[in-house]
Amino acid sequence: MMGPNCPGANVGAMTSEDFVPAQLRRLWGISEPARLGRPAALDVNLVVAAAVEIADRDGLGGVTLPKVAKSLGFTSMSLYRHVGSKDELLTLMADSALGPPPDMDTAGWREGLRSWAFAQRAVFQRRPWLTHVPTSGPPSGPNQIAWMEAALAIMSRTRLDWAHKVGVLSLISGYVVQSVRQHSELAEGRADGQGQADAERDYGRALVRLVDPERFPETARLFSSALFEAPPPGTPDATVADADFSLGLELILDGVTVRIEPGDS
């Protein structure tokens, strides 16, 4: 799991008071520079930046230790000196690529949460691979925490208790992830081959033949409803996607309202 030569792997050397797992130290960028021995030409941030660049270009699947190393002019094994394992690299990439949250309107909780959700969605849309990074633990990177802080700040004037705040936060952030992932996976699925319109038409045609109206009456009605007819040709995909996203988000916010109702804005 963890390379035997990782700095900080020798945990016993530290006081239990100072103990912060090596992974967390790397996540927060607090590693002692190591004053002895050969100086490092490489460091965590370099490695992570290179990996992120590759992910941006080729998706998460394109990130392999050999490729990252080559893009830096080193061998694969050199990376283990800095990141412990590929899983850890992914975690580091996720926090780094997430970046800090933008300044946000905190006037009203509803507007605040809405803009938080849209901001996060924008980040994920720019880097869809982020939604595919397996969450290997509770949020612990500095940027993840910063986003969390932003959301909590938005809800701070609210009478919600901590459990509700955390619940709302994870509901919304889960929704954002889920919705971006959905879209990006569908887009990927039809990447090689035909265009979106063709793919949808084929899908529809095939399924209409498979979905027996006796067995699946509602679904059959859905497939023959206007929803699956071609949208007016001028409509950009993004507009449709935004509408879908807003629909769910506003629904959630309505739900939140019910909990906050009697209280302040």
Add this chain to the structure above:
Amino acid sequence: MMGPNCPGANVGAMTSEDFVPAQLRRLWGISEPARLGRPAALDVNLVVAAAVEIADRDGLGGVTLPKVAKSLGFTSMSLYRHVGSKDELLTLMADSALGPPPDMDTAGWREGLRSWAFAQRAVFQRRPWLTHVPTSGPPSGPNQIAWMEAALAIMSRTRLDWAHKVGVLSLISGYVVQSVRQHSELAEGRADGQGQADAERDYGRALVRLVDPERFPETARLFSSALFEAPPPGTPDATVADADFSLGLELILDGVTVRIEPGDS
């Protein structure tokens, strides 16, 4: 992508009227038995069943073509005769493992959707690997369609339009997936090593030292809130998880209520 020897790979041989992609045919179990040549000892269902069994035991990561083949007493390559690619195998597994939806209370939409969500959650909890199968397209397997039908049936007495029905459905189902995945991934993360309590204590200790109250005031308050103190020792994990799940679900249902409000039950 698709094995060169797949039955049905020779698409040109079919009328365009009959055209249903090979993958869909396998998904719906409608492949002509092939009256010529050597009869098959293996078939899609056998392969999929074996793969599901492995996934149940070892997780999705444990599913590899060699292992599946060996468990059936064949070689890896033989599977390509029946499933086209590993990705397709995953899709087939997902639909098969999902199974048909149980009979459900359709009296009131709210109770209906609630029990739909809990039913789906139960399936996912039983097979957490299901939440990790990449969705390679819109729902198209017979079981996926059946679950969709069930949800649409529940909403059929409602005044929601199709766009809203689909929106609500995907919101809820996304929530279920997200929430089960979250839990299973966290559980996995602490699988090797210490128990849950230890892990959480370590997490808390480490983060408390990293989360500067100046920079992250709300988060710091959260960490020192009662929420992170140990729950009464008798409480089973499942109870806590159920409460978390219900919190989000009821919130969503409240949101749905707002859309249905003036209408029927």
Add this chain to the structure above:
DNA sequence: GAGAGAAAGTATCACAGATATACTAATGAG
């Protein structure tokens, strides 16, 4: 009642990625 030829299953192979182990190289403390 061959034997053509189609489909099932197999044997090998090439390749790629993760990561352990054992090396060589550079550098500052003493």
Add this chain to the structure above:
DNA sequence: CTCATTAGTATATCTGTGATACTTTCTCTC
């Protein structure tokens, strides 16, 4: 200067996907 310490490398193993080119075992046709 020299040696403990740390950085990066070389090499090798193990595992997984999937390509290519067989051999086997059927049925259908002549």
